[in-house]
Amino acid sequence: MQSPLPFFPEQASNFAGNVDALFSYILVTAIFFTVLVTLLAVFAAFRYRRKNASDIGAEIHGNTALEIGWTLIPLILALGMFAWGAVIYVNYRTAPKDTLDIYVIGKQWMWKLQQPNGRKEINELHIPVNRNIKLILGSEDVIHDFYVPAFRVKMDVVPGRYNTMWFRPTKVGKYHFFCSQYCGTNHALMGGWVTVMDPAEYAAWLSGESGDVSPVSAGEKLFTQLACTTCHVPNGTGRGPSLNGVYGAKVLLADGSTVTADEGYIRESILQPKAKIVAGYQPVMPTFQGLVTEEQILNLTAYIKSLQTQPVPAKGAGVAPATSGKK
């Protein structure tokens, strides 16, 4: 697979080719300027080397045209790099709709990963090729970072919030993943393998022995156990807003602003319910900080995400209408 002195790692995701192309563009520019400046300096060093001990140099102060030139040309080249990089980054930070969502929890010093059907893995991730994959990342302790060099993607895993990352594996195979944010003693051991499989093989693997409950059904059970159902009534008549279809919708808040209900918002609303109060409702929900584990929060989030029926507008404007928010 590799030469003795490799340069590019394997390209195995939708981002890999573009990142490598951008890298090569910057590399060519960098080499051009390195060679240019080095040649000029070496040329000058020989051509203008001192011949007699008391020689001095020519009387030259500067040249405004040159100064403007070597300010503007690098600036234009740099802005090109910025723009290309920005396009890749915005694409990377904006996951498509049709993703296969995998829940990932980092803790000192292991990764717990869970498939949508509940199958759990430790330091292993199995995914189908050519499918958009979204990882929803949470941490139980310190900051970690999920990094797959062959996919050219990484994202910090930060306690107290969810980060997400997405990619589409394009090549069947087995690839390293690493923790790339220093997290203490065994940081270097906190890695594993991503196995990219044919869809059929993946389906077979997924249906294999597991016995794990899916995050959605675990979440549903918790939702009842924690008595969330008392207030979050599906038809919107409860003391809290209905959660049907809330995921991905724009939520109108009491202070007049709106927020998109993503994983981070759901998590925050569970742990710090008073941070963002939905318009038309009272801040009566208690915090669940310390009462639920990271894994349970993930399960609750997965369940709330699964409630994808039509939104029920209730008691004012819990969920802003899709067409117009104006009265």
Place this chain on the structure above:
Amino acid sequence: MSATAAAPVKTLPEHHYLNATYGIRSWLLTVDHKRIALLYLVSVTFFFFIGGFFAMLIRLHLLTPSGYLLSADTYNRMFTMHGVAMIFFFLIPSIPAVLGNFFIPLMIGAKDLAFPKINLLSWYVYVVGAAFTLYSMVSGGLDTGWTFYTPLSTIYSNSAVAPAVVGVFITGFSSILTGLNFLVTIHTMRAPGMTWFRLPMFVWAHYATSIVMILGTPVIAITLALAGMERLFGLGFFNPAMGGDPILFQHLFWFYSHPAVYIMILPAMGVISELIPTFARKQLFGYHFVAAASLAIAVIGFLVWTHHMFLTGQSTYAALAFSFLTFLVAIPSAVKTFNWVATLYGGSISFDTPMLYAFGFLGLFLIGGLTGLFLGCLGTDIHIHDTYFVVAHFHYIMVGGAIMGYLGGLHFWWPKMTGRMYPEWLARIAALILFVGFNLTFFPQFLLGYLGMPRRYHVYPPEFQVYNVMSTAGASILAIGYLLPMIYLTWAAFFGKVAGDNPWPATGLEWKTQSPPLTENFEVTPIVTWEPYDFHNRPDLGLDAVASNGVAPAHGDD
């Protein structure tokens, strides 16, 4: 006053700052900026060797994928303490507190800095901070990374975090005091005729650096105070379980620590801007643009900090803005580089050791600066963030740039500081060894980074071994390259050939006084009537007044 250049055997002047008074008290209670600079020289060299020792252990350990030398915890302590020693106790004070302290008053024709006692205080503050940090190193060590990221540092680490944080907190004040002293001195104590645009570029660079020191350092002090309180008293500023935010720590930390990079590199750029005109015997090309570039770096440098945090989950818009600003801050560095090369054109270039360091700096800073583009660029940063690419990049800037500048400056000014010359050929060989060793150590790390090897790993997959072996081999050569100057410069300070007042000759005011200088620097306050780096109107230098290299003079538009 000065020994004439034609004198057959040069001797040291009868009275100078080194023999003005004797005894330990005369050093520990001195308010002479030159003696304080030497106190700093000894202390930062001590930390350089501590940091270097840790670096050597790191490189030896990484010779094999399974790491044969250190345990995971010990390895983590080594790279953390390497970073803390090198950044806070060597790189940040090195050029400003040693060379800046010694030469800013001499270069502007002043008797001392504006606040000599505050200058001494700054050294004591540094020593107290250093003592706390050393205590941390011997009483359990520190394993948080030099970046002290929370909540690892505040809750989870089992090492001696608190004393280290207190030490770095205290040392920050020495930086603030030094910056304050420089700013006031440069504003108020310039000799008659030393106008702003006659200032040597070294002084301009320190002016810009001082701004960063004064505005940035208080923020790291606050940040570490908050982290310290969280660690010691369980307050939850950065602890999500208590409603705090660990990312807030990173914002505050990098608000200082990114500009801190410019505290390290701007003074080195100042040194290079002295060396190139001196050894090309030619005015600095585009003086005003080089000075303005220093200020631009200092100002824009404050607005790029979240480029260390593109993958923390920060807002996409913030990432776009900060990436854009990061590309802007690259431009003034490019402008400086082009001006340095243009200065060579039509010069009369010699290859004395300081000039070799200047050439070395050019090459390494070029690579260091250009590789910054890959990291400031959002698309490529996703892949190489927190890999060895970053490690290689900042070592090219800080070691290739800042330390080459520091060593170049030490060689250039050693005859002024000690009155004696270092052994020229040995020094040239050492410079060459350093250059080769440096590149062999750090260039393979770019390749490791792009291949995906993360930073701060005590073991690694076997496919990364080849480049790690190269890097370790390079580090061994590099170590020799650093030991040699330490030995022969010390030797030369006592036994070197007497240098005379202006051995190169160079045009700055510091060369108009004796070597080593008097405690008062100048017998009579000098009056400046010449432009900086002007070799044409300086009969006192004993050089030809007309260029003999056939390049036509070009006046006017700098």
